[in-house]
Amino acid sequence: MTNDSHRDTSATTRIERHHYDVVVIGAGGAGLRAAIEARLAGKKTAIISKSLFGKAHTVMAEGGAAAAMGNVNSRDSWQVHFRDTMRGGKFLNNFRMAELHAKESPQRIWELETYGALFDRTKDGKISQRNFGGHEYPRLAHVGDRTGLELIRTLQQKIVSLQQEDKRDHGSYDARIKVFAETTITELLLDGDRVAGAFGYYRESGEFVLFEAPAVVLATGGVGRSYKVTSNSWEYTGDGHALALRAGANLINMEFLQFHPTGMVWPVSVKGILVTESVRGDGGILKNSEGKRFMFDYVPDVFRKQYAETPEEADRWYTDPDNNRRPPELLPRDEVARAINSEVKAGRGTPAGGVYLDIASRLPAEEIRRRLPSMHHQFKGLADVDITKEPMEVGPTCHYVMGGIEVDPDSGAAYGSVRGLFAAGEVSGGMHGSNRLGGNSLSDLLVFGKRAGGHAAGYVDQLAARPRVEVAAVETAVETALAPLQRDTGENPYTLQQDLQAVMGDLVGIIRREAELADALVRLAELRERVAKVSAAGGRRYNPGWHLALDLRNMLVVSECTAKAALERRESRGGHTREDYPTMDPQWRRLNLVCSLEGDTVRLDRKPLPKMRTELLGLFDRAELAKYLTDEELAEFDALAAADAADAAGKETH
Amino acid sequence: MGTKRNFRIWRGDADGGELTDYAVEVNEGEVVLDVIHRLQATDAPDLACRWNCKAGKCGSCSMEINGMPKLGCMTRMSTFEEDETVTVTPLRTFPVIRDLVTDVSFNYEKARETPAFAPPADLAPGDYRMQQVDVERSQEFRKCIECFLCQNVCHVIRDHDENKPAFSGPRYFIRAAELDMHPLDAKTDRKEYAQSEQGLGFCNITKCCTEVCPEHIKITDNGIIPMKERVVDRRYDPLVWLGSKIFRRGQVPQTSVTSEHSPGAVRSNAAGGGLHSHAGGSHDPAAETQAQQGVNWHREVPHPTAPAVDASGKLPLTELTFDRAAAPSPFGDDVTFPLPPEHLNFAHPDQDQKH
Ligand SMILES: Cc1cc2nc3c(=O)[nH]c(=O)nc-3n(C[C@H](O)[C@H](O)[C@H](O)COP(=O)(O)OP(=O)(O)OC[C@H]3O[C@@H](n4cnc5c(N)ncnc54)[C@H](O)[C@@H]3O)c2cc1C
Ligand code: SF4
Ligand code: SF4
Ligand code: FES
Secondary structure, three states: OOOOOOEOOOOOEEEEEEEEOOEEEEOHHHHHHHHHHHHHHOOOOEEOOOOOOOOOOHHOOOOEOOOOOOOOOOOOHHHHHHHHHHHOOOOOOHHHHHHHHHHHHHHHHHHHHOOOOOOOOOOOEEOOOOOOOOOOOOOEEEOOOOHHOOOHHHHHHHHHHHHHHHHHOOOOOOOOOOEHHHHHHHEEEEEOEEEEHHHHHHEOOOOOOEEEOOOOEEOOOOOOOOOOOOOOOOOOOOHHHHHHHHHOOOOEEOOOEEEEEEEEOOHHHHOEOOOOOOOOOOEEEEEOOOOOOOOHHOOHHHHHHEEOHHHHHHHOOOOOOHHHHOOOHHHHHHHHHHHHHHHOOOOOOOOOOEEEOOOOOOOOOOHHHOOOOHHHHHHHHEEEEEEOOOOOOEEEEEEOOEEEEEEOOOOOOOOEOOOOEOOOOHHHEOOOOOOOOOOOHHHHHHHHHHHHHHHHHHHHOOOOOOOOOOHHHHHHHHHHHHHHHHHOOOOOOOHHHHHHHHHHHHOOOOEOOOOHHHHHHHHHHHHHHHHOOOOOOOOOOOOHHHHHHHHHHHHHHHHHHHEEEEEEEEEEEEOOOEHHHHHHHHHHHEEEEEEEOOOOOOEEEEOOOOOOOOOHHOOOOOOHHHHHOOOHHHHHHHHHHHHHHHHHHHOOOO | OOEEEEEEEEEEEEEEEEEEEEEEOOOOEEEHHHHHHHHOOOOOOOOOOOOOOOOOOOOOOOEOOOOEEEHHOOOOOHHOOOOOOEEEOOOOOOOEEEEEHHHHHHHHHHHHHHOOOOOOOOOOOOOOOOOOHHHHHHHHHOOOOOOOHHOOOHOOOOOOOOHHHOOOOOHHHHHHHHHHHHOOOOOOOOHHHHHHHHHHHHHOHHHHHHHHHHOOOOOHHHHHHHHHHHHOOOOOOOHHHHHHOOOOOOOOOOOOOOOOOOOOOOOOOOOOOOOOOOOOOOOHHHHHHHHHHOOOOOOOOOOOOOOOOOOOOOOOOOOOOOOOOOOOOOOOOOOOOOOOOHHHOOEEEEEEEEO
């Protein structure tokens, strides 16, 4: 190889170097959409992913992508979608992100069709949309129950098509956009306060690689691997969250984790794997061991108006949604998860510690197979259960982190002391507030992926000089990465991971208590010492033990953020339930908890939530706002409403 | 609740390796991937294996279990006898990186070569209208999770690296089929492309790919055969012609593939006996090996092509329906002379030594 692309950083390590304009870390929906946008803006773009191209977590999304296209119910509009999103997030959402998301999702979905996506269709040939928890109208564009696969494959194929253009115009597929699969980034490198590059290793060979780039887009997904029972894969170790923290960015809302109400609970080995919400959207109901359809007992006051009170009304809703209220099985996820949790605690659970989800008695077998093919397949293959004949056993599983990098809503640029860092997708925070609605993630990936990619390209354009990577920083990164291999006295990374999962699962789980959270922080501090001394057996080539050892420190710092923020927030809201503070507190709604890194300790600050614009506030009933806003805020709202009314009256008299 | 089971797992890298025995605890309801994870957490922390979703959705955990290409996360331990030793080896068609991880970049290269969806020029985003029945055929192929098990099992490239440049494999035949059947794709030469660039002609419909597909995509019946049949509109593929004469659709003979099978020869059964062989016709392995030293018999020769057959499988013998007033070329319409050298069935004696 040439000296150009290689340079000695130390006597022993030769490091491969690449130069790009924009480096996108993560090849899920958000990362791929960002990369497409950066490439369309003419930037030389790299996509980096821990697993193979097309295997990122997005592939697992089932239910669909929420966008107010109004194909099934023409009353739907961005305003209604916005309202649902804010309600779902219990008004803690960054309103601007929720607004952009609701407005831009339809275009982003339609655009996918021009890339070759084939969604399920309505009778008049438009994209079909399905019902989902928390969405007022049928809104989720879907392909059976493999929407995530369709999304990622479509974006993957769009990237291929761009590469084919580049091959035609420049002679090489990789001329302007290149995918580095099975490559893990362990460190972001800075020049002062500006991003200068990213450092990582090829999983395959264990060789190091350095990307020099003035702009980095983080799209690394979530953190669920810190929990015992999770629907997330090994990739979800919070790398992006931790990389951002270490680079000087902030995380917000880290106390909010979504526990999906319906994970498989049996057999043990598949515990946590998701049962899509569409099962409920398509008529599935939840029953306890006594055969009772218990969700009617768990409709909270804030939702009373929208949800049916009797099974008869609920059942009519599937065919006549305009004149009936929704079945309570379709309440937002946090409500359903808590309800299941209570039933099981009250001793009305199944043998494996879940409840029954029954679709078999509700739809003909043929219809179940057609509408829920991959669920049918999954239960048949993994549990030997035929869902057209028997009910499923389900329980809550750690699914999604609402918290993430605090970003500028319009551009996706990270707040904090760093410049040139952008974030999109699950790794960014704010959009979903305290709880994400199903289906809002896939559209979030597209909307903010595009924005982050575009703004990263714009940022590169206005830079006067390219930031430079410091040799010393690279040397440190190399040492840190090699350390676990060179120690042979430390603990096995798998043991450490299990201990971490136990702490988070037992002490920072669905229901939280002050004493347990404090205990968790003590244990995390102990774990931190142990993780600092972890050792990995074997060599550098494709060594999963070593890879996990490196991921552990990311999992740990992110877990600390979650535990700290959970201890601080003394209320229950969305994905954060405190047994000792069981209700929502309007004062807390006005605050985000912001984590940053000081040296290597996590620092927590309170920061006021941006104030919603009045015309957006006006989309809600006063009665509804009263459930979320403080008295002062309500008084302000009333004053504005009165002024408006006076205004209107004034205009009429003229 | 757990019992000890015996596992033999291939450990090694590009330089070679061996089957290593492990006795592992197995619990009720577990799958092979769980057992591999338990091994990683205990005896073999550096055992390399790919996985992501653990639910049969991402296609990462492809491996060969007792010789059968399978997804590790979808193979339940209850499908084996208690005292059965379970042998796990990496995919054989692709070069090993380490242990159960193979270099599948071949597939990504083929993906990159297959021309992408061509959007209709006159439709704006949001104006696409398609009927469910019309998208369903393509949707079947879009279920593909890219596990590459079909690629791995296809005898055209399993043990035949030399065929790889000219053969895209079943995964990419159905990609071409998917686009061909896409109601709004603006490109019209998908089938011709499959034949001329993807090496569709190599496929002799053994259906092994369909058998192993974890998504139950009917790769051959719904993808490959229709592509071949339609190609016949312009070209003559002896196989389809033969196939449609002797068998009805869906009855083309099946053969199963296991990893022990002798390389090279395409197993031909009575009915398929007259079909094209990639190994040059000899089914004696020794003779074959010898022959291969001089001539590269694995080299695929383009299929002979002849005039089109009509819907009833007959040759159109009347000039009225034929597109020209003379006899068609016995070599096929789209063969131009001179042939490119790599299509000639001659190999320099030294050429194999490069590898
Ligand atoms: C089972 C399941 C079902 C779901 N269903 C739905 C649904 O129906 N609707 C919906 O809207 N949402 C759903 N979600 C949520 C949604 O799928 C995810 O939130 C979303 O896919 C996240 O996408 P992303 O682009 O942010 O990241 P991902 O798709 O997770 O991609 C992360 C990428 O970052 C890479 N990466 C991570 N760390 C590093 C590193 N250190 N170096 C290099 N690369 C790195 C990974 O390799 C990967 O490529 C579901 C989630 C799960 C788990
Ligand atoms: S039918 Fe047989 S020859 Fe054809 S692609 Fe499938 S496995 Fe290969
Ligand atoms: S067609 Fe089937 S076997 Fe082949 S890669 Fe796709 S899912 Fe796997
Ligand atoms: S791990 Fe995803 S298919 Fe097996």
